[in-house]
Amino acid sequence: MEKVIELEDVWVRYGNQTILEAVSLELKEPNGLLGIIGPNGGGKTTFLKVLLGLLKPYKGSVKLFGKPPEKSRDLVGYVPQYKGFDFDFPISVWEVVLTGRMSHTGFLKKYSDEDKKAAEEALKTVEMFDLKDRQIGQLSGGQRQRVFIARALATNPKLLLLDEPNTGLDPHMQDELYRLLDRLKQEMAVIMVTHDLSAVSVYVDRIACLNRTLHYHNSREISVEDLEATYQCPVELIAHGVPHRVLERHKGSS
Amino acid sequence: MFDLLQYTFIQNALIAAILASVACGIIGAYVVVKKIVFISGGIAHASFGGVGLGYYLGINPMFGVLPFSLLSALVMGIVSKKSKIPEDSAIGILWSLGMALGVIFVYLTPGYAPDLMTYLFGNILTVPRLDLYLMLVLDIVIVGAVYLFYKEFLSLCFDEEFTTVQGVPTEKLYLLLLCIIALTIVVLIKVVGIILVIALLTIPATLSRKFTNNLKRMMLISTVFGIAISVTGIGLSYALDVPSGATIILVLSFVYGFVAVGMDILESRHVSKS
Numbered sequence: 194m195e196k197v198i199e200l201e202d203v204w205v206r207y208g209n210q211t212i213l214e215a216v217s218l219e220l221k222e223p224n225g226l227l228g229i230i231g232p233n234g235g236g237k238t239t240f241l242k243v244l245l246g247l248l249k250p251y252k253g254s255v256k257l258f259g260k261p262p263e264k265s266r267d268l269v270g271y272v273p274q275y276k277g278f279d280f281d282f283p284i285s286v287w288e289v290v291l292t293g294r295m296s297h298t299g300f301l302k303k304y305s306d307e308d309k310k311a312a313e314e315a316l317k318t319v320e321m322f323d324l325k326d327r328q329i330g331q332l333s334g335g336q337r338q339r340v341f342i343a344r345a346l347a348t349n350p351k352l353l354l355l356d357e358p359n360t361g362l363d364p365h366m367q368d369e370l371y372r373l374l375d376r377l378k379q380e381m382a383v384i385m386v387t388h389d390l391s392a393v394s395v396y397v398d399r400i401a402c403l404n405r406t407l408h409y410h411n412s413r414e415i416s417v418e419d420l421e422a423t424y425q426c427p428v429e430l431i432a433h434g435v436p437h438r439v440l441e442r443h444k445g446s447s
Numbered sequence: 448m449f450d451l452l453q454y455t456f457i458q459n460a461l462i463a464a465i466l467a468s469v470a471c472g473i474i475g476a477y478v479v480v481k482k483i484v485f486i487s488g489g490i491a492h493a494s495f496g497g498v499g500l501g502y503y504l505g506i507n508p509m510f511g512v513l514p515f516s517l518l519s520a521l522v523m524g525i526v527s528k529k530s531k532i533p534e535d536s537a538i539g540i541l542w543s544l545g546m547a548l549g550v551i552f553v554y555l556t557p558g559y560a561p562d563l564m565t566y567l568f569g570n571i572l573t574v575p576r577l578d579l580y581l582m583l584v585l586d587i588v589i590v591g592a593v594y595l596f597y598k599e600f601l602s603l604c605f606d607e608e609f610t611t612v613q614g615v616p617t618e619k620l621y622l623l624l625l626c627i628i629a630l631t632i633v634v635l636i637k638v639v640g641i642i643l644v645i646a647l648l649t650i651p652a653t654l655s656r657k658f659t660n661n662l663k664r665m666m667l668i669s670t671v672f673g674i675a676i677s678v679t680g681i682g683l684s685y686a687l688d689v690p691s692g693a694t695i696i697l698v699l700s701f702v703y704g705f706v707a708v709g710m711d712i713l714e715s716r717h718v719s720k721s
C-alpha cells in the first residue's frame with residue numbers, strides 16, 4: 194500500500210521570507226480526518242498548495258501516493274479557502290461541478306457519461322442536485338461552499354484537501370459539513386484546515402499544528418507545548434472551549 | 448435599399464460584418480467574463496507596430512499585423528504574469544511601445560503611407576477580397592480552437608487555480624487565449640480599426656450577458672447583436688456619408704445604453720413591486 198502523503202524536510206519561501214520550515218509529514222492510512230490548526234498567516238494554505246503542486250518548495254520532497262503531485266491529479270480533491278470569486282460569472286452549478294472531472298476526462302475530450310454520473314453523485318452527496326441549473330451567483334454563501342465541495346468530490350479523490358470549508362456556514366450547515374466529512378473519511382484521507390477548535394476536538398482523528406513548522410505526532414491529542422509554540426500565547430487563551438480529552442494533560446498538574 | 452446589395456463593396460462589407468461579428472461575439476465573451484479588457488486593448492494597440500512594419504517592408508500591412516499581434520499577445524501574457532512589475536503597468540508599457548514602433552516604421556517608410564487611417568479607425572466599405580479570405584481563415588481557426596478547448600477555457604476563466612489542480616496547463620492555455628484574442632483583433636481591424644476594436648470586443652458580449660447565464664448562449668447572442676448592429680451601422684454610414692467604423696461604435700453604444708438602462712428600470716420596478 195502506497196503512503197498517502199510523504200513530505201520530507203520541505204522549505205517554502207516567498208522572496209526572502211521563510212513561510213514553511215523543515216516540514217515533514219507522513220500519512221500512511223488511506224482514510225481518516227487530519228485537522229490542521231494554526232494562526233492566521235501560519236502557512237496553512239501554503240502547506241496545502243505544496244501538497245497540490247501549486248507551489249514548488251525550494252528544498253525538500255513531496256510525494257502523494259508515491260508520485261509527485263503533478264502525477265496524482267486525479268486522486269486529489271481540493272476545496273480552496275473562501276475567496277472573492279466573480280459570482281456574476283455565467284456558469285451553472287452543474288458546469289462548476291463538472292470541472293472537477295477534467296483530470297479524468299483529459300484534454301480535447303467531451304465530458305463522458307461517467308463524468309456526468311460522478312458529478313451527479315457529488316451534487317447529491319452535498320444535497321445540491323436540485324439546484325444544479327442555477328447560476329453560481331444565485332446561491333447563498335453556504336450553498337456555494339457546498340458546490341465547491343461537490344466539485345472536489347466529483348474528482349473521486351483518495352485524498353481530499355479542504356481549506357477552512359466551514360467559513361460562511363451557519364451552525365446547522367457546519368454540523369452537516371462535519372457529518373459529511375465523517376462519512377467521507379471512511380473511504381478517503383481527508384485533511385481539513387480550520388480555526389474551529391471545538392470541531393477539531395470532536396471530529397478529527399489526528400491533529401497537526403502549523404506555524405512555520407509543523408507539529409504532528411500522529412495522534413488526536415495536542416500537547417500544550419505544541420499549542421503554545423504554534424499560537425505563541427498561553428494555552429488558556431487558545432484552548433477555551435476545547436474539551437480536555439483532546440488537550441493532553443499539562444505535565445506537572447494533576 | 449436592396450439595389451445597394453448589387454454593389455461589390457456593399458457585399459464585401461456585409462460579409463466582413465458577419466465574419467467580424469462571429470469572431471468578436473465568441474472571443475468578446477471570454478474577454479468580458481475573464482475581465483481581460485485592458486490586456487486585449489493593449490494587444491490591439493501594440494499591433495499598430497505591425498501595421499508600420501508592413502508599410503516599411505512594403506507588404507500588405509495585414510500580414511505585418513498578424514505576426515506582430517501574436518507576438519505582442521505572447522510578450523504581454525508572459526511579462527504580465529512573470530515579471531515583478533504590476534500587471535497593468537506592464538501592459539501599459541507594452542501598449543505604448545508597440546504604437547511607438549509603428550510610428551517610427553511609418554516615418555521611416557519612404558513616401559506616403561496610403562490607408563493609414565483605415566488601420567486606425569477602420570473602413571468596412573473598402574475591405575478588399577483578399578482581406579475577406581484572411582478573415583475567413585482566421586474565423587475558422589478561432590471557432591475551431593474554442594470548440595476544441597471549450598471546457599478548459601470555461602474552467603480557466605472561472606477558477607484558474609483549480610483548473611491547474613485538475614492537471615490543465617493553465618499558463619499555456621492562457622497564452623493560447625491571448626493569441627486567439629490577437630487573431631480576433633486582426634479580423635476586426637478593417638471593420639473598426641485598432642483604436643476602436645475594444646468596443647466591438649466588449650459591448651456585444653456585455654449586452655448579451657444581460658439575456659443569459661450561459662457562456663455558449665452568450666457567444667451566440669452577442670454574435671447576432673454584432674451582425675445586426677454592424678449592418679445597421681454600415682447602412683447609416685453609407686446613407687449619412689460618415690465614417691463606418693465610428694458609426695458602428697456609436698450604434699453599439701446607443702443600443703447598449705438603451706437596453707442596459709431599460710432593463711435596469713424594469714428590474715428595479717420588479718424589485719420594488721415584490
Ligand SMILES: Nc1ncnc2c1ncn2[C@@H]1O[C@H](COP(=O)(O)OP(=O)(O)OP(=O)(O)O)[C@@H](O)[C@H]1O
Binds near residue numbers: 212
Ligand atoms: N503570494 C504571496 N506572496 C508573498 N507572501 C505570501 C503570498 N501568499 C502568502 N504569503 C505569506 O505567507 C504566509 C502564510 O500564508 P498562508 O496563506 O499560507 O497563511 P494561512 O495559515 O493560510 O492563514 P489564514 O488562516 O489567514 O488563511 C503569510 O505570512 C503570507 O503573508
Ligand SMILES: [Mg+2]
Binds near residue numbers: 237238274356
Ligand atoms: Mg489560509
